[in-house]
Amino acid sequence: MASTMHLDVVSAESALFSGDVTELFAPGEMGDLGIMPQHTQLITTLKAGELRYQTEEGENTSLFVAGGIMEVQPSVVTVLADTAIRAEDLDAEAAVAAKQRAEDALNGKDPEDLDYEAIQAELDAAKAQIEMIHRIGKTLR
Amino acid sequence: MAGLKEIRSQIGSIQNTKKITKAMEMVAASKMRRAKERMQASRPYADKMRQVVSHMANGQLEYKHPYTQERETVKRVGYIIVSTDRGLCGGLNGNLFKKALQDIANWKEQSVDVEIAVFGSKGLAAFRRYGVVADNIQMGDQPHINDMVGTIKVMLDAYAKGEIDRLFLVENEFVNSMTQQPKVTQLIPIVPSELEVLNYQWDYLYEPESKVVIDTLMTRYIESLVYQAVVENVACEMSARMVAMKSATDNAGGMIDKLKLKYNKARQASITQEISEIVSGAAAVE
Numbered sequence: 001m002a003s004t005m006h007l008d009v010v011s012a013e014s015a016l017f018s019g020d021v022t023e024l025f026a027p028g029e030m031g032d033l034g035i036m037p038q039h040t041q042l043i044t045t046l047k048a049g050e051l052r053y054q055t056e057e058g059e060n061t062s063l064f065v066a067g068g069i070m071e072v073q074p075s076v077v078t079v080l081a082d083t084a085i086r087a088e089d090l091d092a093e094a095a096v097a098a099k100q101r102a103e104d105a106l107n108g109k110d111p112e113d114l115d116y117e118a119i120q121a122e123l124d125a126a127k128a129q130i131e132m133i134h135r136i137g138k139t140l141r
Numbered sequence: 142m143a144g145l146k147e148i149r150s151q152i153g154s155i156q157n158t159k160k161i162t163k164a165m166e167m168v169a170a171s172k173m174r175r176a177k178e179r180m181q182a183s184r185p186y187a188d189k190m191r192q193v194v195s196h197m198a199n200g201q202l203e204y205k206h207p208y209t210q211e212r213e214t215v216k217r218v219g220y221i222i223v224s225t226d227r228g229l230c231g232g233l234n235g236n237l238f239k240k241a242l243q244d245i246a247n248w249k250e251q252s253v254d255v256e257i258a259v260f261g262s263k264g265l266a267a268f269r270r271y272g273v274v275a276d277n278i279q280m281g282d283q284p285h286i287n288d289m290v291g292t293i294k295v296m297l298d299a300y301a302k303g304e305i306d307r308l309f310l311v312e313n314e315f316v317n318s319m320t321q322q323p324k325v326t327q328l329i330p331i332v333p334s335e336l337e338v339l340n341y342q343w344d345y346l347y348e349p350e351s352k353v354v355i356d357t358l359m360t361r362y363i364e365s366l367v368y369q370a371v372v373e374n375v376a377c378e379m380s381a382r383m384v385a386m387k388s389a390t391d392n393a394g395g396m397i398d399k400l401k402l403k404y405n406k407a408r409q410a411s412i413t414q415e416i417s418e419i420v421s422g423a424a425a426v427e
Contacts, residue, residue: 008185008189010185010186010189011186012183012186012286012365012368013179013182013183013186014182014183014185015182015185015186018185028348029348029349030348030349033348040346041343041344041345041346042345042346042347042348043193043197043345043346043347043348043354043355043358044347044348044349044354045348045349045353045354045357069193069354069357069358069361071193071196071345073196078189078192078193080186080189080190080193080361
């Protein structure tokens with residue numbers, strides 16, 4: 001019997017998951033992280049990408065997070081996401097549109113009043129979403 | 142005795158008012174349901190955030206964030222006041238402002254200056270002369286956290302620069318649909334809650350460095366508390382309006398009943414008078 005840890009995924013607007021998992025993969029700021037139960041205390045910021053966890057029954061679930069903070073305690077993991085979307089709720093068209101919008105803004109004519117950081121973050125989030133949609137699409141078919 | 146026509150038009154106008162308050166009551170009731178859902182949905186985030194912050198207070202961290210450090214002297218304090226954009230919601234804003242003003246008066250007695258940031262145009266109107274440094278109005282019924290970050294940042298920056306030494310949040314607490322409780326809580330420095338004390342010493346691994354992560358976390362923490370307060374305030378506003386409009390509808394009904402009685406009496410009196418005039422006229426002819 002594999003040991004488990006409690007995982008909570010919450011975003012400002014809703015709680016997405018709360019339950020026991022056996023392993024967790026998260027898009028850390030400094031690179032992807034794999035977390036197993038009894039991990040030492042760790043706290044990290046997250047970037048936009050895929051958050052994947054395996055439940056006790058061996059079921060894999062994916063969520064999209066657009067950045068946030070993850071706190072790891074030996075038996076509890078808390079993901080405080082800025083925005084989190086269930087993988088099956090991801091909207092491919094909206095993501096592509098968002099990417100286009102961010103790119104347009106970056107190539108805009110008036111570079112003076114651009115908030116580069118915000119737009120870059122938006123662009124990264126959109127790209128990460130598109131990438132994730134592609135990957136899920138492949139596994140589904 | 143007032144003229145029949147006047148009473149009739151008065152009844153008509155009260156009936157129209159009653160229709161409006163009834164409609165507002167029903168709108169507020171349905172909006173309240175949604176606002177409550179949103180409030181409940183945002184609660185886990187604030188709870189988890191609180192949990193993480195209390196974990197941090199427990200550990201032996203290498204970097205102590207300024208929000209956790211008490212400053213020795215208090216020269217200026219900041220307030221974030223969460224009010225509504227619209228009126229007609231009973232004593233909701235009034236009670237809240239009273240509470241805030243009491244608190245502010247206390248500080249003024251100790252000759253401490255006050256800086257205020259407000260959410261909602263009612264608060265802006267009430268506190269304009271006390272020195273509002275940031276405001277955020279017309280957020281609608283579905284406030285979004287992105288719209289609030291700017292206003293909160295003004296206060297956080299003021300704290301970081303040492304312009305204020307404490308930050309308070311004045312908000313309405315949603316007890317139930319009938320009761321809303323105004324309360325003042327201290328945001329910064331973060332008040333350590335009673336925690337289960339761990340017996341061993343530990344520190345986190347940080348990615349990237351501790352300062353960056355903890356700064357981000359603390360800012361998010363404050364933002365989530367304020368967001369929670371604003372969302373809760375919408376639910377408070379809707380339920381307060383519902384109750385206020387319900388009693389307005391009831392009062393209008395009572396007034397209509399009274400006026401109807403008066404109208405019927407007046408009508409009867411005029412008929413009686415007419416009959417007695419006819420009778421006495423006929424008697425005079427005989």
